[in-house]
Every structure is written in structure tokens, then in C-alpha cells.
Amino acid sequence: MSATRSNTAFKSAIGVGLLIGCLAIAGNSLSGAGQSPRPGESASPTEPTVDFQLLDAQASPIVFSHATTARDALGFPVGVSRTGKHVKDGFQHAEYDEVDELDAAGQPISMTQLDKSGRVMSAVRLDASPRPATRIGRDSALQAAQRGASAAGMAAGGTASANVDPATDGWTVRWSRIQDGIGVRGDETTVQVRPDGRIQSLARVEHQLAAAPAQRIKADEAKQFASNKADLWFRAHGSDYSIDSMDLEWVGPNGAFDAGKSIDPQPVYRLAWVANVKPSGDASKYLWMVTVYLDAGDGSLLGGDFVE
Amino acid sequence: MKRARLLLVSALIAASTLASTAPGAFALKGQVRSNSDGFSMSCVGFADTYPQQLYSLTVTQMAKLGFSIADSSIGPSFTKTAFLTTVLQDYAVYVHSHGDNYWASSGAPNVDSGFLQDPGSGRCNDYTRDVVRSSSIKAATAGSPYNLVIMSTCFLGSDNSTMPGAFQIEQTKLSNQPEFYLGYVGHVYDSSMLRFEQAFWSYINAGNPYYTLWGAFTYANSLGGYAYPDTADPFRPNWWGSSTYRGTPTVPANG
Numbered sequence: 001m002s003a004t005r006s007n008t009a010f011k012s013a014i015g016v017g018l019l020i021g022c023l024a025i026a027g028n029s030l031s032g033a034g035q036s037p038r039p040g041e042s043a044s045p046t047e048p049t050v051d052f053q054l055l056d057a058q059a060s061p062i063v064f065s066h067a068t069t070a071r072d073a074l075g076f077p078v079g080v081s082r083t084g085k086h087v088k089d090g091f092q093h094a095e096y097d098e099v100d101e102l103d104a105a106g107q108p109i110s111m112t113q114l115d116k117s118g119r120v121m122s123a124v125r126l127d128a129s130p131r132p133a134t135r136i137g138r139d140s141a142l143q144a145a146q147r148g149a150s151a152a153g154m155a156a157g158g159t160a161s162a163n164v165d166p167a168t169d170g171w172t173v174r175w176s177r178i179q180d181g182i183g184v185r186g187d188e189t190t191v192q193v194r195p196d197g198r199i200q201s202l203a204r205v206e207h208q209l210a211a212a213p214a215q216r217i218k219a220d221e222a223k224q225f226a227s228n229k230a231d232l233w234f235r236a237h238g239s240d241y242s243i244d245s246m247d248l249e250w251v252g253p254n255g256a257f258d259a260g261k262s263i264d265p266q267p268v269y270r271l272a273w274v275a276n277v278k279p280s281g282d283a284s285k286y287l288w289m290v291t292v293y294l295d296a297g298d299g300s301l302l303g304g305d306f307v308e
Numbered sequence: 309m310k311r312a313r314l315l316l317v318s319a320l321i322a323a324s325t326l327a328s329t330a331p332g333a334f335a336l337k338g339q340v341r342s343n344s345d346g347f348s349m350s351c352v353g354f355a356d357t358y359p360q361q362l363y364s365l366t367v368t369q370m371a372k373l374g375f376s377i378a379d380s381s382i383g384p385s386f387t388k389t390a391f392l393t394t395v396l397q398d399y400a401v402y403v404h405s406h407g408d409n410y411w412a413s414s415g416a417p418n419v420d421s422g423f424l425q426d427p428g429s430g431r432c433n434d435y436t437r438d439v440v441r442s443s444s445i446k447a448a449t450a451g452s453p454y455n456l457v458i459m460s461t462c463f464l465g466s467d468n469s470t471m472p473g474a475f476q477i478e479q480t481k482l483s484n485q486p487e488f489y490l491g492y493v494g495h496v497y498d499s500s501m502l503r504f505e506q507a508f509w510s511y512i513n514a515g516n517p518y519y520t521l522w523g524a525f526t527y528a529n530s531l532g533g534y535a536y537p538d539t540a541d542p543f544r545p546n547w548w549g550s551s552t553y554r555g556t557p558t559v560p561a562n563g
Contacts, residue, residue: 047368050510091506092531107518111527124530126523128551131481161539166467166493166546167529174532174542190532201526205533233353237432254499259357276537279352286346286406286424286433288462288495289537290354305497306356307462307537308347308406 048090055084055097067099067112070120073151074199076110077127079103087113093265096121103127120152122203131169135195138162138171145173145191148199156189170194179209184250184269207269209250213297219246222273225299226292230277233290239283244276251293254303271296336557338375338400338456340366341391342382343426343433346406351432358498362404362460362505369509373456374557375400386426388440392448399557400456401475404501406433407461409468410441421471423461445474452476453560455553456521458490460501465491465546472548483550486558488521493544500534500543507531512555522551 057064063084071078079101088095101110109127114120136144141162149156156175165172170193177187187207192200217225223246234241250269255261272293279287286308293302342363347356363382371377379394386405395401405423412420422441427433454475464471469491472479477489490508492501507528512519525547534543 048506048510050514052514089510091510092503102518105518108516108523122531124527126526161542163542163544165529166465166544167525172542172544186533186535188532190530192530201530203530203532205531229354237351237353255357256499257354257357259355259360282432282434283352285435287352291497291537305499305535306347306358307495307497308343308356 050090051088052085052098055086055099057082057084060084060097062118063097063114064099066114066118066120070112070114070123070152071101071110073153074123074148074202076123076125076199077101079109081106094121120154120202120204122201123152124201124203125199129168129170129194129200130196132195135164135169135171136193136197140197141171141193142173144193144197144199145171148191148193148202149175149189152202154189154202154204156191165192168192168194168200170200177206179250180212182248182250182271184209185252185274187250187269207250207252207267210268210270212271213295216248216271216296217273217299219273222246222294222296222299223275225294226273226275226277229292229301230290233277234279234281234283237283239279239281241277241279241283244278244289246273246275248272248296249274249293251302253293254305256304256306257301270302272302273299335374335376336399336455336559337378337397338370338380338402338557339391339394339398340370340377340380340402341386341404341426343386343405343424344383345426345429345431346424346433346438350430351427356498358502359404361502362498365502365505365509366402366404366458366460369513370400370402370456372509372513373400373555375456381426383426384428387428388425388438388444391425391440392444395445395448396450396452399454399559401454402458402460404460407459407464407471409463409466409470410439412443419468419470421464421469421474423459423464442470442474445471449475453485453487455486455558456488456490456555458505459492460505462492462495465544466493477549479548481548481551483548485550485560486553487560488525488547488549488553488555490521490525490545490547493546494541495537496543497535497537500536503531503534504528504543504545517554519554520551521549521553521555522547524555 081102084099096113098113100108110125112123160175162173173191175189177184190203194200230241251272252267255263275292277290288307291305342359344359349355407423409419409421412418420441420443422439424433424438457475472489477487508524511527512524536543
């Protein structure tokens with residue numbers, strides 16, 4: 001017997017053992033309904049959960065109407081039935097209404113999420129996408145995305161970027177949010193376009209911004225703050241670094257450097273100098289980049305990000 | 309004979325269904341590993357908090373999917389030996405670390421993808437000592453099937469990654485086996501991995517029996533808002549496997 005077959009047989013044996021074990025306890029398990037958390041219930045008070053309340057189309061006609069408008073504007077398929085729910089998403093720290101279009105088997109074929117004012121937060125097709133031999137060109141994808149965003153009522157201004165999406169073999173088109181000439185990190189309107197030009201998904205991410213500080217430290221001063229940090233991180237440990245960029249951005253304060261730091265789950269974004277620090281020497285073999293957010297007013301550390 | 313085979317298949321389907329109702333001693337195993345010492349105060353002068361967040365998230369959510377989380381660790385006990393000696397018994401695997409598509413020992417252009425084990429307390433990662441190569445994993449898994457493999461690293465979702473093959477997952481999106489591989493194509497910010505994986509788990513564990521891992525991936529991929537290091541290096545998660553597999557622990561019918 002080959003190693004492959006014997007090891008597969010080993011795993012199959014585990015499966016049969018599982019069966020015997022499960023059958024032995026099936027009575028208890030089935031009669032013990034209520035012991036396991038039901039969908040939407042919290043398994044533990046500390047872990048994030050998605051809690052929801054079902055919505056009835058007659059009791060919440062506006063929600064369903066907005067979802068229908070988005071579905072048709074984006075050219076999504078019409079299901080044979082729909083379900084709606086009000087969701088408290090503990091992972092994304094967001095609350096929204098969601099409508100799923102279902103096929104005859106009850107399988108979701110699209111999902112639309114709406115914020116409390118009824119605006120589309122995200123909409124995505126969940127039916128299988130054809131994979132034609134050729135993909136539409138970049139310009140066609142940009143035009144399709146622009147049309148989709150407009151049809152769904154999302155203003156998508158400014159310069160768009162378009163990249164091939166390996167997951168769908170189509171395109172991901174992004175419009176980054178710019179406020180008063182300054183980029184908002186992560187805020188964007190995103191449209192995914194299928195290889196045949198149809199819309200795969202659309203989403204908008206937008207955070208509240210704090211007032212800009214009355215006075216800003218200059219880029220050189222911010223760079224010095226970043227260097228002071230990087231000296232401790234890298235030079236003190238036998239590596240070196242370079243600061244590749246220093247840009248003003250709106251950022252969400254986070255606990256990237258401090259697990260004990262109290263973080264607002266729905267942070268108001270603050271104006272910051274954002275430095276990309278690239279290690280060299282030994283550290284570069286396992287840490288590609290550290291991004292540091294420094295308060296644009298006083299240079300204090302607001303958080304950051306890592307590419308390991 | 310045919311009837312006996314049908315009975316066996318039915319029994320295995322029943323077993324996998326019941327597995328989610330009895331997440332305990334009899335559930336199929338999953339392991340979750342996260343390198344934290346390589347990104348700790350003693351090594352880089354600050355404490356990167358993402359490895360712990362990603363580890364805690366996955367341990368909870370993979371268990372919720374029905375896998376029994378065994379042999380999992382964050383920090384020094386995530387060693388090459390610990391991983392390679394336990395991976396055969398698993399049906400689900402998660403790794404968060406530095407990952408790359410390294411040249412194979414036979415040289416370029418052959419690739420032998422890998423990730424770094426935790427270097428151990430007070431030590432920094434050393435590629436020569438710490439890399440866990442896909443060729444070693446392939447040998448350790450010995451042709452055995454895997455349901456869910458998540459490489460929460462840079463690069464291991466790219467087309468030239470040899471990591472899916474180490475778990476017998478073909479780089480196709482048309483598999484009819486209960487298997488799903490998730491990885492990222494280029495450089496990835498930790499915050500983006502966390503946001504993506506939170507969305508992925510929130511969908512698949514929402515309690516809807518019709519939801520699939522592919523649906524979870526597609527939902528997470530649609531949300532946007534992912535930071536990326538460079539416009540030429542955008543956030544690009546990728547997957548291979550089955551688009552219909554629901555993620556419950558399952559012994560493949562032909563396995």
C-alpha cells in the first residue's frame with residue numbers, strides 16, 4: 001500500500017471513528033438543543049458575533065425597496081425569494097440592514113447591506129461567475145464600474161485605479177476618498193467587475209473625520225519623530241532602516257503597537273503624518289515594512305500597521 | 309458491495325454533519341499557528357499586536373466551524389517540528405507568519421514556498437533555521453486530504469505558490485472536493501488580513517446552512533477598505549478549491 005493511500009485510510013479511519021462517536025452521543029446532542037449557541041447568538045461574551053433580527057418585507061418595506069433598487073441598478077439576478085435582517089456586526093463594529101436574494105434552493109445569489117439612512121454600504125453577487133476565455137479591458141472595466149456606482153447612487157469622483165482580481169479573474173476598481181486634498185486611509189468606493197463586464201460587487205467605506213489640528217508639525221519634524229522610533233526598533237537591535245515616505249493622511253487610531261491601548265471600535269479618523277519605515281539587514285528578512293501614524297498636531301504615536 | 313459502499317458514504321456524510329453538533333473529542337482536527345516572537349519587543353523593539361488578534365480570532369472561529377483545535381500555538385511552541393509532526397492528523401490548518409515563495413533547492417525558476425516558524429523567546433527569525441517549506445509539508449501530509457487551509461502570510465496566494473499543493477489542493481476554482489485554500493498574493497498589511505479574515509469568519513459562521521466558504525471569501529473580498537502598501541501592490545486575496553463547500557469538517561467521499 002502506498003504512503004498516500006495508507007495515510008488517506010488513516011484519516012478515513014478517523015472519520016469512521018467520528019461516526020461511531022457521533023452516533024453514540026447523537027441522542028444527547030439532538031435532545032440537548034439549546035446547549036449550543038443558535039445562529040446569531042453569542043457563544044461567549046468576549047468573542048465578536050453577528051447578531052441579527054429578521055425583517056419582514058411588509059413591516060420594513062423601505063429596506064426591501066432600497067435593496068431592490070440597488071439590485072436592479074447593478075444588474076444583479078432576481079431571486080425567487082428574499083430574506084431581510086437587521087444586523088449588529090460585532091466583527092466590523094457596524095449595524096446595518098441586509099437583504100439576501102435567494103434562488104429556488106434557498107441559496108443566496110446576492111446580498112445588499114444598507115446603512116441606517118438606507119444608503120448602500122455594500123452589494124455583492126453570490127452566484128457563480130462565468131469565466132470567459134478573455135477578460136474585458138481595463139478601460140471597459142473602469143467604465144462599467146463608473147456606470148455601476150452611479151446607478152447605485154454612489155458618487156465615485158476623482159481618479160480610479162483598476163487592478164486584476166485573481167479571485168474572480170475580473171477587475172477591482174477603486175476610488176480612494178480624498179478630503180480637503182488629503183487621502184483618507186482605507187476609505188474608498190470599490191467596484192468589482194466580472195471578466196464579462198458585469199458588476200460583481202460594490203462597496204463604500206467612509207469614516208468620520210475629526211477636526212484638523214489648528215497647527216501642524218512639518219514633514220521634517222514628523223520624520224524626526226519617526227526616526228526616533230525606528231532607531232529604537234531597528235538600530236538598537238542590529239538592523240537598519242530607511243524612511244521611504246512621509247505623507248499626510250487621515251487615519252484610524254489603533255492599538256497596533258500596544259495591545260492595552262483603549263481603542264474606539266468605530267474610530268474617528270485623525271490627521272496624521274504617515275511614515276513607511278523599511279528595515280534593512282536581518283530584520284528585513286522577516287519584517288518588510290512598518291507604517292507609523294504620527295499625530296499631525298503633536299507627533300504623538302496614533303498607531304500603525306505592519307507588513308510581516 | 310455497492311450497497312455497502314453507499315452505506316459507508318452515507319455514514320461518512322452523517323458523521324460530518326453530526327460533527328458540527330458535537331464539537332468535542334470526536335471532531336476532525338484543526339491546527340492554528342501564529343509566529344509572535346519574530347515580531348516582539350525583544351526582536352524588533354516593539355510588540356506587533358496583530359499575531360495575537362489573528363490567532364485568537366481563528367482559534368474561536370475554526371472551532372465554531374466544527375473543527376477540534378489541537379496542537380495549536382502562538383509563540384515559541386510554534387516550531388517546524390511541532391507543525392510537521394502534527395499536520396497529518398489535521399483537516400484544517402491556519403498559519404500566520406512571514407511567508408514567501410522562496411527558490412527551491414534545485415534553483416530558480418523553481419519555487420518552494422514557505423513560512424517562518426516562531427523563532428523562540430528572545431530570538432529573531434533566521435531564514436536558514438526557521439523556514440518551513442512546502443516540500444517538507446508535502447512530505448509530512450503524504451497525500452492526505454485537507455478541508456480548509458489558510459495561509460495568513462504574504463505571497464502564498466499567488467499563482468506560483470507551491471503551498472496549496474503541499475495540502476493536495478489543486479490550484480483550480482472548480483474542485484468537487486470539500487477543500488478550500490485561502491492566501492494572499494502580494495505584500496499584505498496585518499490590518500488588512502485581520503479585516504478580511506474577520507469578514508470571512510463572520511459570514512461563514514453566521515448560522516446560515518446555505519453559506520459556503522467561497523461565499524464567505526467573496527463577501528469579504530467585496531467589502532473594500534483594505535489598506536495596501538503601494539498602488540502597484542494592492543490587496544489581493546485569492547482562493548482555490550471548491551465553490552460549494554460549506555466548511556463543515558468533512559472526510560472526502562473518495563478519501
